[in-house]
Structure formats: C-alpha cells, structure tokens
Amino acid sequence: MDPIVTRFAPSPTGYLHVGGARTALFNWLYARHTGGRFILRIEDTDTVRSTKESVEAIFQALQWLEIDWDEGPYFQSQRTDIYQTYAKRLFESGHAYYCTCSPEAVEEMRRKAMATGANPRYDGTCRDKGLGPRPGAVLRFRSPATGTTVLDDVVKGGIAFQNTELDDFVLVRSDGTPTYNFVVVVDDITMGINTIIRGDDHVMNTPKQIQIYRALEATLPVFAHVPMVLGPDRTRLSKRHGAMSVTAYRDMGYLPEAFINYLVRLGWSCGDQEFFTRAELIEKFSLENIGRSAGIFDLAKLQALNADHIQALSPEALVPHLAPILAQKGLVPDTVPSLPRVIATLQPRSKTLEEMADQARFYFDETVDYDPAAVKKVFKPAVVEPLRQLVAELEKLDTFTEAGLEAAFVAVMEATGLKLGKIAQPVRLALTGRTASPGIFETIEALGRTKTMDRLRRALDFLDGMEGQTGA
C-alpha cells in the first residue's frame, strides 16, 4: 500500500486560528499514525490579503504545537507555471473552453436564473464557440450537463450532487490568475496528496474538484471532511468569541499537549478516554472515529485538560513553558533557590501556567504585602510567642527539608499546646501575604532559608508595631 500523504494548506491572511490548527493537527496525526508524509503548503494566491507576517505567524503557531512537516513549505505564488501548464492541458483535451462573456453579461444570466427560481449559473453562451486563448477571456470548465457526482467521504459517507447544479465555473480569470478550486486540485495532484482532511465548509467545493480530477485523469484522493468548531453561540468561531489565534493560548498559559489533546477530542473519540499524551494521540488517532456533528469550543474543558497535563508533566519539563510567562511578569528565576521546586508546589493548584506564575509571585518578590483582611483575622497577639519559638527552632536546622521543618513545627506545637493550623496560618501570612498557599512545609522549603527567616522576623516586627498601637 502506498504511504499516506496529507497536507495542511492555510491561507496566510491572518494568524493560525483554532479551526485551522485542528485541521493541521488531524492531517499531521494521520500522517504520523500511518507512517506517511505530511506536507505544508501556503495558499498565497490572494496577493492582496496574503502577508509575510501571517506566514510567520503560522510557522510560529505550528512550531508551538510541535507540528512538523516532511515537505514544503510550498508557496502557490511560486507555482504559476505549473497552473498554466495544467490549464493548457485542460483546454487542449476539450475539458475547458475560453469565454468572452463580459462580467455584466454573466451577471445578467444570474439575475435571469434567479428570477425563474433556478440556481444562478453561467448559461453556456461560449461553450461551443471553439474560441482560442485571447486577452480578456476566462477559461471555463466544461461541466457535465447530466448525471450526478458522488463524493465518497470517510466521515460523512456518500454525498451525491446533481451535475445540473454544477456551473461551468471559471478555471483561469481574465487576468490570467487561476481560481481556488483549480489550483488546489493541481497542487494536490502534483504533490501526490492522497488523503485530504479539511473542514466541512469545503464539501460544496468538492464535486467541482472531483470533476477536475477526472478531466485530468488523476486518481481521486480519499476525502475526510471534518465538522467545524463553533463558538458558544453555535456560530462559526470568530473574534467575538475571544482568542482566535492559537498562540494566544500559549500566552495564556496553555500547554501545547493540552491544547492538541482538547482539539483532537473535540470531534474525535476513542471510547471513554479523555486524556492523551502526544504519543498516544499518534498511536490511536484514526479517521473512522471522527464525529459528524459540529463541536462547540469550551474553554472550561480546555482548562481542565490543561490542569491535568500540568500535573502530568515533571516540574523540570514545565520550566521552559513557564519561563517566558514569568519573564513577562518580571519574575526572574535566579531569585528563587530552585524553580522546579517552586513549580512542584503549584502544580496541583494551577489550571494554566499564567495562574501558576501569579501564584508564584511571592516566591520571587523581595518582600510581601500583607492582605489587610488576613492581618485582621490571623495576626493576633497570641501568635507572637509561637512565632518566636518557631524562629528559634528553625535557626537550629542545618538545612530546610520538609521533614526537618515539620519536626520544628511539632516542637513548637508541643511547647505551646497549639494545633498545627494555629501556627501554620500566621506563618503562611508572614511568608506569602495571604491565607491560601501550598502546604506550609513545601512552601518554606521552596522559598528557601533566607527569605523565610527574613519574612518571619519582619512579621514579628510588624506584630510588635500592632501591639504598640493597640496598647497606646
């Protein structure tokens, strides 16, 4: 059996959006799953809307998602010779003809057709005139007048289109530029694409494309039209629904593994399994289990999956993903004894890396600001003595390890008769400025001796000041 060859063919008219990313992902996964090849092609024939920046943005997004390609990127703008060759072939074999009808005349035909309730279409005025190439003429495809064209889609099943619905559509415009349906087919044939996985917004193009394949006597590829991704209001995902750009999710602290896991699971299933590593996705992905109905993008589910992936990775593996977000917030890793240790304390309490960075702030800052409400609730005169004793106990420790720290706390608990909570909360406030944080022992260990002792002493000073005030 021939190896599977798939492709992703975005138009560089903006960033890579969620729907595009999913299409890319499906093609990439299927190629990797079958041991085939994955080709990247940039469809930049729309020279007005295509930009170099968009091409760059697409590369960046694919890189973040770790979707690599085996061939390309090809640029349609550099392949005009090829399209001309194929246009000529279609003309010479009689599958296409030149048409000199003016745009106004064609518009008139449409109006007439509409008036009779029929589909607006070209009426075939030039179809049998036998015109040759000439300036200002368009090249039209000679569509079959009768019968049906059947699309045998892997996910949708068989779809029959009446050929009477097909127009004698334009292949090459009067200015010599080829049209979308034509270049796509020529590219897919010449690049050896045998499996086309794309959004189902393309199904209506497919019968035309199938006709071109036939006219060119090329083997039809396997078609798989995957349902679209919709916004919460069930309309096509757009800016209104928030972040569209894939890289925006990177910046918001989502892991590429989580993002692809979510995107693939949206519209594809493998029994009840929800969590997939990249390797599992490659191993288990198949066209057969793609669903037929559109899916709604649900940020809450993405978040939950992201939390799972954050927990599944080692702290060390998280470092490169978290580092840029920390940097963006002005938090420099050198100011902390061990970044992986800090990460380890926050893993079970972060849905995104951005949340993690925010929660990590107190580890990095020079000092902490106390939350006023927490001060009122926790910094009571009664905590001064236990805190003093704790400082004394901690000073006895050679190194700060969780076991040693716990022993120090236990010593204070026994001396004062207090429960752990009564001591941990003031310590937590002293160290973090708030009443919620990771476990107190792991927090101290990750914070390090210097900052811990500084902050405990500062808290005692602060409490001193409070007593002076109330006493006065």
Next chain:
RNA sequence: GGUCCCAUCGUCUAGUGGUUAGGACGCCGGCCUCUCACGUCGGUAACAUGGGUUCGAAUCCCAUUGGGACCA
C-alpha cells in the same frame, strides 16, 4: 432563495435493535485537611418532535422542526 450537512445531559462524547442510556467538563453536597487546591465519594442533567418498520428502537426508514455550511 437554492444546494448540502448535522441532531444523546448546559458542553465534549460512549452507544451501531434488547443497557437501571455509560464517561468527562461544569455545577451542588460529603469526606480528606495547616489554608487553598489535588484527591476521593455521591448528586444534578440527555436520546428535538411526529409517524412508520419490528416481538422490541437512542440505534433502521420517512416527515417536521431546529442548527450549521456553501453559493448568491
């Protein structure tokens, strides 16, 4: 307007003629507990509607409704 596609909890889905219709996210509650989380246990909630076919339909067929896509 024409053509095409789709239809199970709010959302993602399992299910392919016989199930108490399962799982996940979310939400609610219990437990765990040094706080917040994690975890864990339980609860909430669905086969769009109407006809058929069949001993029996979420499952097969038709219609209706609703949603979406493309072309204009």
